[in-house]
Amino acid sequence: MITDENPDAESPKEKEPVKILLAEDDKDDQELFIDALEAADVPSEVTALENGQELVDTLRDKSQPDPDIIFIDVNMPVKGGKQALEEIKGDKELRDIPAVMLSTWDHPADIEDTFDKGADLYVQKPNSFNGFVLVLKKVFFLHWAKALLGPVKNLFFVYEKNISQGDS
Template structure:
């Protein structure tokens, strides 16, 4: 498990934002780095812990020496225990079910999106093809969806991709 502090204060003094505690479950090291770099570029003050599969994600959540995350990003396709299985365990556990869970996938197949929605995911994000796209998507997740969509989203707000995110949304 890798822990990375990506804290960038929004302002000095009393207005300084508390960093968002994030667990990123992603088996691809390049995608982990891309995610963390995009968060930094999007100016999301954060503390990111990375794990490489669904089993490590569950172990990390159950580790009482660590605080619960504010949000979890889960790659759908991972070895050992896949993202959908981990999501099902998270949403079935009274201690973790209220933590927002965002599914990440290169796929945008309607059945995958629907299944993730039914299992309780809060958002389904199609991984962008570019760094700029990843920055835009993360801005949308954190600045537009945090307040409204993560409070049990409507299906039309559930799927986020680079194609349905524009600069004018931000």
């Protein structure tokens, strides 16, 4: 008797990859992000873009499917992350796409500004690979939790030190 069932084959519905747009001008940071996603066991399809203008143009391109989530570096050339965020959240067709801001800075004014502009999370870039893995695990946990709970401002700022304690 011949069957099509292969117990070792992954079911296509087992883990649908998360479609991610990453707007990040630093190639090393792009690679670190992608490697950390893999290490965090987040099945994903990442499209990396160089700046905020490319991000906005890609999102407005109707031939491309909308991503599940976007990650935006705050400081980029051509069009910075905050300006891109403002345009995205001001567009009725794009505003519901979750947006996570990435920055090496943790300046309260930047954090407040991106929150006011509609970002869903603000993540301080970790200094280590393991820190990045932890942060991404938390971001994806918070993202799906937020979909159920609505915006929670005290969960808005994520950085390595506020998640590595007790999350081992």
